[in-house]
Amino acid sequence: MSHDGVIHERLPDAGGSGGAGGAGGAGAVAVPLRWVIRWETQLDDAELDRIHEFLKRVFPNHPGGVQAAWAGSRPELRLLGFADGGSPDGGGPQGETAGELLAHIGIARRFIRARESGASVLVGDVGLVGVSPDRQGAGLGRRLMRQTDAVLTDLGVDFGTLTTGDSKIPFYEAVGWHVAPNRLHAIDLWNRRETFDGPFFIRPIRAPLTAWPTGDLERNAREI
Numbered sequence: 278m279s280h281d282g283v284i285h286e287r288l289p290d291a292g293g294s295g296g297a298g299g300a301g302g303a304g305a306v307a308v309p310l311r312w313v314i315r316w317e318t319q320l321d322d323a324e325l326d327r328i329h330e331f332l333k334r335v336f337p338n339h340p341g342g343v344q345a346a347w348a349g350s351r352p353e354l355r356l357l358g359f360a361d362g363g364s365p366d367g368g369g370p371q372g373e374t375a376g377e378l379l380a381h382i383g384i385a386r387r388f389i390r391a392r393e394s395g396a397s398v399l400v401g402d403v404g405l406v407g408v409s410p411d412r413q414g415a416g417l418g419r420r421l422m423r424q425t426d427a428v429l430t431d432l433g434v435d436f437g438t439l440t441t442g443d444s445k446i447p448f449y450e451a452v453g454w455h456v457a458p459n460r461l462h463a464i465d466l467w468n469r470r471e472t473f474d475g476p477f478f479i480r481p482i483r484a485p486l487t488a489w490p491t492g493d494l495e496r497n498a499r500e501i
């Protein structure tokens with residue numbers, strides 16, 4: 278995959294749910310998706326507006342509010358999943374971003390620092406994980422996270438990381454992420470230092486889970 282490429286997702290075989298290649302659990306609907314990767318400097322105003330409208334629907338109660346298409350810090354790139362059928366009414370965006378925006382994720386590479394050893398780990402910090410509200414619970418989130426694995430691999434990071442709330446633990450565990458045992462010191466959405474008290478998830482990408490550092494960690498940045 279190239280970072281600015283477009284991926285027409287191969288649909289899973291009939292009955293192939295549950296595993297990493299599955300479409301999701303009971304009631305999963307195989308929606309053809311086109312995955313598009315956009316670096317932040319490629320996004321024009323119309324695309325940012327479109328993402329903003331999507332994120333406002335997905336995160337109506339985000340504590341920091343979703344600003345002009347981001348919540349904490351701006352990501353480095355977006356992974357966008359579009360319904361792969363074009364604009365139904367013939368209007369709207371054409372080309373690779375045609376069709377309804379159904380899934381979104383933001384990623385920024387950064388270092389997480391282990392306080393005790395001083396070692397730094399290259400991570401792809403993930404945020405703004407969202408599926409269109411009327412499509413949730415049908416396996417799109419699982420497919421989004423599978424594509425995210427591919428992007429993180431391509432970005433060459435050792436781990437994926439993300440911070441979330443308790444209600445999302447079952448979802449991230451179902452798609453193969455692990456709750457890290459560390460205490461995480463970070464910068465909150467209002468630019469104050471914080472000790473994050475929600476679940477901090479990690480996903481081994483180039484390094485094994487056993488390589489994750491122990492003890493207190495620092496993310497010297499806001500969440501995505």
Ligand SMILES: CC(C)(COP(=O)(O)OP(=O)(O)OC[C@H]1O[C@@H](n2cnc3c(N)ncnc32)[C@H](O)[C@@H]1OP(=O)(O)O)[C@@H](O)C(=O)NCCC(=O)NCCS
Nearest residue numbers: 301302406407408413414415416417418419441447448451
């Ligand atoms: C979280 C979100 C991205 C998940 O996407 P989704 O399309 O609804 O999830 P899926 O249908 O692909 O579910 C994937 C797996 O997670 C499991 N899962 C999801 N939510 C769950 C829950 N609350 N409890 C238990 N399992 C859950 C599903 O059962 C499924 O497992 P299975 O395939 O083995 O059946 C989506 O619901 C969403 O956008 N929510 C609002 C925004 C949000 O909270 N984002 C996360 C912020 S960090």
